[in-house]
Amino acid sequence: MSRIQMKTPLVEMDGDEMTRVLWPVVKEKLIEPFVDLKTEYYDLGLQHRDDTDDQVTFDSAEATKRLGVAVKCATITPNEERVEEYKLKKQWVSPNGTIRAILGGTVFRQPILVNNIQPAVRTWKRPIILGRHAYGDIYNNREIRVPGPGRAELVFTGADGKVIRETIHEMTGPGILQGVHNTDDSIRGFAKACFEYALDQKVDCWFATKDTISKTYDQTFKLIFEDIFNNAGYAQRFADAGITYFYTLIDDVVARVMKTEGGFLWACKNYDGDVMSDMVASAFGSLAMMSSVLVSPDGHFEYEAAHGTVQRHYYKHLKGEKTSTNSVALIFAWSGALRKRGELDGTEALVRFADALESVVIETIEGGVMTGDLALMANPKATEVLDSFAFLTRLGENLAKKWQG
Secondary structure, eight states, X not given: OOOEEOSSOEEEEEOOHHHHHHHHHHIIIIXXXXXXXXXXXXXXXXXXXXXXXXXXXXXXXXXXXXXSEEEEOOOOOOOHHHHHHHTOSSOOOOHHHHHHHHHOOEEEEEEOOOTTBOOSSTTOOSOEEEEEEOSSGGGGOEEEEEOSSEEEEEEEEOTTSOEEEEEEEEESSOEEEEEOOOOHHHHHHHHHHHHHHHHHHTOEEEEEEOTTTOTTHHHHHHHHHHHHHHHSSHHHHHHHHTOOEEEEEHHHHHHHHTTSOOOEEEEXXXXXXXXXXXXXXXXXXXXXXXXXXXXXXXXXXXXXESSOOOHHHHHHHHTTOXXXXXXXXXXXXXXXXXXXXXXXXXXXXXXXXXXXXXXXXXXXXXXXXXXXXXXXXXXXXXXXXXXXXXXXXXXHHHHHHHHHO
């Protein structure tokens, strides 16, 4: 077979543990036989981040701004145990948080549905898409461990020297403080991204905060969303498309979502989206069955798996034991990036290949061939349960047959 030629490279961000082990196998079995793959490679593995004082993470984000499309493997955000395990210089911050802060934008996560895996919530029949604001909140916070009594204050010093000061609390003993921020520009970009994505997918858009309690921070989100929707042409565009925008409190939407049929975009603030996307993914089947893309306001795209590094399987792999790691989300990260690269470059064959790759994954699972996590939920039952590497080999065989045909 002649391989598809790429006009522009992807930014490739390597990662950690079991996902790092599977990363080159996905390329070897499912991409390189069909595509003359061109990437600009950045090693975001924890050890290399430590060796470069995390500069490699900043470099990968800047490369994404330059090339437009990136694909990222799962990475470790180290805690104290990881610092000791890897003999790190410090507890480096989340690489995802760093990249999102540089690119801005919104993370859209969508379940990958197969007919033989039924959602745990019996009313759900269509995907629930999560739109997560990828800026601010606790992911760009500052924290203080208060040693004893004193006054905790929130202070803003304007460029003109004017000071705004609010007392947070009169501390009577040791405690903790946290400061978070957001910007009007970032929230506007978030609102526009969600409205545009809802129009593209032809689904309703839901948004929720706790504005009754957070009367400045959360209420600003609510008011900006309302302003953009009503005054930037979206109200009419939504009406023409036959879809709606719905706002309510976060606790109300959590209750509502458990009784809906799905088929809508749920726009979430950063922390809400982090938590709720895992809940939605698990209820639809597995975190390994969830696609994820960061869309920046400047038209940059970063595709990644929604799950972590699969630490438990990695330790088994190091012992020489077989694992049955589900690689579907990793594959869909690659297919999403290749499709977007093809769309931006006008390479139709690359778009068709990405579509074929995804359909082969779904057809293989619906045909009864899957990894162990899906076999526990499959109905009808799996006909073959394959280990991590055998599953990728089978997908490669099926893809070759489909693509040649």
